[in-house]
Amino acid sequence: MEGYRFYNLSEQSMDFNTVFLRIYEFMREDPLHAYRLSIGTDSQTHHDSTRFITAIHLHRIGKGAWGCLRNQTVHRKMESLREKIHLETYFSQEIAYLFTPEHLGLLMELLQPYKEAKFSMEIHLDIGNYGLTKEFILDMTNRVKAMGLVAKIKPDAYAAFSYANRYTK
Template sequence: MRPYEFQNLSYKNMDFTQVFSHIVAFMKNEPKGEYKLMLGTDSQVHPRHTLFITGVVIQRVGKGAWACFRKEVVDRQMTTLHERISYETSLTEQVASLFTEQHKHQLIDIVLPHIYKGATFTMEGHIDIGSGERNRTRVYVNEMVARIESLGMEPKIKPDSIVASSYANRYTK
């Protein structure tokens, strides 16, 4: 299996160690912040392939964010909605699994001395699905939410799944 490569507007070909270093540096810059580590995937079916983008965003609530993404191309059109939503969730799960317990503790340790001053750290899995009556993906909400919860992350669906439905979506076109 090839190593994961991430990128953003400033950096290309980052491995996970570099991504994690950026997240740590961002949090250490203001350890009293309220932090959300958000992961989510979106996809777009193109004529000869399906493009998947998994976003990794560390947000300091109300005070900015640092983000990157990884690309995955499947060399066919994935037109079945359930297959595509399930694969998006799998890619989010794969990136989430890179954040080992040791990584999570390292991030928590940054804010821990400041929790009585309002510092927080949460990890969210953003799923590009919605529960609205007119949303075709609503039938998959319980299944995908359970998968994200099983990883110990807080699941977010539309309209709150901004990493999948907004950040990652921008790079699928």
């Protein structure tokens, strides 16, 4: 977990332990809500490289959100859409695996006393039923489901196609 660096508008270099602490603190501030933890990756091909941004987005449904990003660059221009979609999914899965059962247990303990509180975790894929990415839906969603997580595609995959996309340019 040491090699993973995240940032947002408030903090420029967070390790995963700091990210988890921020998520825990955000939920502890108001544990009486439903929370959705979404992880999604988008990419943009540039002249001689491809930039991948993975977003971690915690939505306090109806009452705000906290998020952070991870930037990775592959130092070659990726022209294969299949390769880009596979890597986007892999990078999202890689971050999702950082949330160990112990981490998730701590979040559940925090919410457990409140019957109104709910928690879900999703991976948002930058693919959809329209356009060139539709052929990847079954393969990519099955990879996420095999992890025991919910897979969301466009238009419900906002962590990938909206939040992460904003920072790939």
